[in-house]
Amino acid sequence: MDNNSTSNSSGGGGEGDGVVNWVALVVSLVALLGTVAQVLQQYIASAAGYSNCGESVMGKWHESKKRKFRPTELRFEVLFETPVFFVCPATNDKGPIPNKPIHFVSGTAQSLEETRALLKDEEARRQSLQGRTVHTADNERASWVMLLSQLQSMEKESQDWQQEHYKMGEPVTLPLVDFKKHTLAVAVQAKARSWDTMPAGVKKPYATTAICHLLEIAAMMGIYWKEFDRSRERYRAEGNGYILTGTNVAELGVMFTLQVTGKSRFQENRVIPVDEVKELCCGFVSTLFQENKDRRRIEFPNEDTKDLSFLQLGSMPEIAETMVLIECNTDTANYFRSDDTKHGHLFPVPFELLGMLGKTLHIRNSAFRMLPNPTPYHWDKNFFNLRRLVREYWKKITDTDIDIPSNAQIQQLMTDADDVVCALDKDKKSKTPGYSMPLLNELHDVLDRCDVFLKNSDRDLVRMVVREHFQEVLKLINDKGGPEGDSDGKSSHGGDKQRAEHFDELTAASPELRQEAFMELYFFKVLRHVRERAVVSYGRRQTTQYAPSMHSREPSIDSDTEAKPGSPSPHPQLKRHESGHSVPMLQVQPPERGSQQYDKTSRLESDASAIWCTLVLRMLCWLLLHDFNKKDVQTPKSELLGSRLPVYIA
Template sequence: MADMGNSNSSESGGGGDDDGIVNWVALVISLVALLGTFAQVFQQYIASAAGYSNCGESVMGRWHESKKRKFRATELRFEVEFETPVIFVCPTTNDKGPIKKQPIYFVSGTPQSLKETRALLPQDEEAHRQSLQESTVHTADNERASWVVLLSQLQSMEKESQDWQQEHYKQNPPERMEQVDFSKHTLAVALQAKKRSWDTMPAGVKKPYATTTMCHLLEIVAMMGIHWKEFDRSRERYRAEGNGYILMGTNVPELGIMFTLQVTGKSRFQENRVIPVDEVKELCCGYVSTLFQENKDRRRIEFPNDDTKDSKDTKDLNFLQLGSLDEIAETMVLIECNTDTAKYFRSPDAKHGHLFPVPFELLGMLGKTLHIRNSAFRMLPNPTPYHWDKNFFNMRRLVREYWKKITDSDTDDVLWNPQTQKLMDDSETLVHALDVDKKSKTPGYSMPLLNTLHDVLVGCDNFLKTSDRDLVRMVIREHFQEVMRMINDKGSAEGDFDANSMRSGGVKQVAEHFDELTAASPELRQEAFMELYFFKVLRHVRARAVMSYGRRQTTQYAPSVHSPDSAIDSEPEARASPPSLRKDGSSQSVPMLTVQFPGGGPQPDLADETTKLESTASAIWCTLVLRMLCWLLLHDFNKKDVQIPKSELLGSRLPVYIA
């Protein structure tokens, strides 16, 4: 019995050990299952952070450091947050951005700016070039967001252009000259960081995007030397190329217009760098600030919505619109040209140029000087629909021929006055500066030449601003009426003088029409052009401008003998006036009319008044022509750049996105 008890006890104890083992195994299995369940639940929560893998370093560069998961307890899921830039263009003194209470970081090309904008550092860029074995064509990186590439290229633009200018200063030692640095730029790219959530991303967008506006994008494109080839808003197709870049734009559902930048070749930012001035914003949309524009507080966003015909800015010649043929025709109407002149720009059969397209002449005569003193940058966006091709003329020779004509004692049509004498001195100084520039290390960009051109323009502006605005407008109007008529009308003009004009050295044939310029050899083309201007255009412009001005001032006006239309509006009674002095000191009797002024009283000496008006009109015309030559020498346009009509986008705050 005792043995049986011991046996049962033994069997009972062995069963207890087996049960413990089974229990432990069950516990382990349960824990593994529990951990697997927790891991699965945790993985599902982690997977709820949609878009986290799309915000990696390969996509966003250093901006990927801003990504994080944020648990939303009410929805039992994670939300992905990250930062992308809001890019805009403003002066370097600006302290207000589109995002309130956020710091503004400028793209200046410095190491500090690279750090603040989270762009590629110079050493990283150099390492990337070495990995490409110094290839001039960068292979496309499909993973990286194109706005990261844009920021890197903008930093490179600023650094390369400023390095080039510093080297330019070394080759052109400054004489008491203050160098221009980034802080003096009134056109700079800036950005602010904006927090975003992947929850708000449209379904078709797989990468974080940067934000800007349409007007700022147009300005950035111009700064980078990219030219629009297609800008079709009706079909939502946008394409721009140039300087080693291609920019494509299309509409993205539920978002808006999305642009993508691609690097297709080697870019260059040296003398081709666009002048960093605020007025570039207007040129991008075909608007031109004139020398009379002084309202710096004006908001551009309001300008396209103004009625152009009633705008004070257009009546005072503060702005010109040159972005399309229709806008040029409208501008001609606004400066009070006749209907025929406006129709020339709307007619597909009419000619619009002589040595170069006529709108560039208007731009040079009235356009505001945008060059920064002591700076070597000259490039601007082209505000006209015409190509600026310098292969067909030589602006330096035009300046030399201008100097010859205005200082020629046989040029009777140039009436002397103090301003004319100043123009003689300025043109002589300019010709000397051009000769010195040829021998410099940087022909066309030497600092003495650029500053001389700038100074001459300042002098011309001061004279035009202090002159009678109505008379200036009359001269401008009559000039373009006469030039466009001569370009398109091959018939004999009223009041033409003898083509065989006695010049120094014998009889010389004077060109009658601009068509003859194309037949002239390149070395004589500039001389023939100035012959036409001084011996044909000036005579008609002065006479008709003075006549029109006089008619506005009084109900009756008596033109002088200088006018080819002296018989117009004449009366039988005439009296001899005091002799009028020519530039060479000779005198000529000018028959004047007896004009009865209302109310009686003493009558002014009309001969003196008329001669003074003609002398002033002649000086205004000569000033405008010299200003045009200097302005076009001091500023430059890319030959491939033409304006595609988009004037209504000036100041547009339409949001656009960069992929």
């Protein structure tokens, strides 16, 4: 009995030890698994930033994120790709990242796929859910993802509008310009990045671009700068339902953030996709005399241009320097350096210079007319009517009472003005007034013919006409002595009709008569003075050894009278007009009729008249063919033209 008891007790103890051992084994395994899980969690947690590269932040770009184990550091590194934005022609094959494919933002399904932007059905679904209203549900999304989507929408919406516009108008023979003909397009390259290089204060992957490209993209989207202060690093632009702000980020640089604040629209307000828009964004203007197209644009801000290939209109001091460039006198330049002077008649004078000399940027057989404003003035068309100005020009150029020598160019201008008036009448009755293809192409044709004549004319005489025109116009605008005329109140040009003699009369005229008064003042007063002074100045330039540089002013008459022995004597037909005008008044003693000098002077006056009339018609047609947003004004940033300073998009 004792033996049985002993055996039973020994067997029971063995079973209890087995249970304890199994329990200990399970606990050990659980502890081991917990330890292994903790170690794995620490390794996985070493992949800092992986959760910040999700789809909610990067959209389809999140597919590029991955972990890479670094054995020497016993940790994971997070790698991902973000876009590099730049602006170039649609045929460009070189980007900032060598040996990387370039994807253009064109609004097509292929472009959406290549740039990893929202596809058509996803974009339509999101818009239907949001009702195309302002949304705040995606505030965690990186703003460059939104920028890419908005750029794709810009291209697609504008091309759809132009196609529909093309169908509504009168049939034309040439097809619409396709995307490949655009010399201004947004392109994207993918750049591999590591979260290890992210600054401490940045929690989302950022995109990269250059400051010049950001300015160009903002202009293309209809975003206008309200503040651009580089010294205090404060940047803010608004427009077309967007707000673009920039601040400095430590250890990185200037970072911009795009926010959608309302509905955007890309139809007739779409900027013309031409390369010269890059210059307009910084206040530079390519002129019709530009010849060297291969010169690198990045050199211009550091150079002092000495010809009429480019004009700087981005700020008041730059406009003053431009007046010096076209050899205006000091008083004319100082009008733009003073706060007490006026610079406009029906519209600011710099727009007149832009229309007279600016390069034609409209793309033939395209409906886009909008451009960035290169001047610090608002373009407000509520105070004048360009169509009426063209009609009044046509009336004056065909008026036999005006002293305009009849030559081949004047006859051509009569025909051109008549064609433009007819095109404007047809456009008014069309389904797309202001944007009908026949009108836009007719304006383009007239500008081309004007350019051919001006380029083939004597460049010095053209410069003299331009110079004397703006000297006379700005003098009349700021002349405090009142209008000049006969004592009986009648026009000094004869006749019983009292014509406008001063720009102050334009403000008092009713809107329907304002354009007529403007053209009367130009043809009956400005033309006469410009023609006389331009011919005299041209004669002085040709008969003296003094050959001023393109950037210097013409010497005074007194300096000619004190010429050194052996130098040519002053022009015998010149004398100073005794008056109180700030601009030296030069009078010509008329040569005898039939003499060689008389024939030469008559020929020069005829050429000067044709040049002036061509410039005025060109100005009107250029301003009709191109347009500016009323809220858009230029902020001084000419030094950023072509700048490759890196900036970042949050």
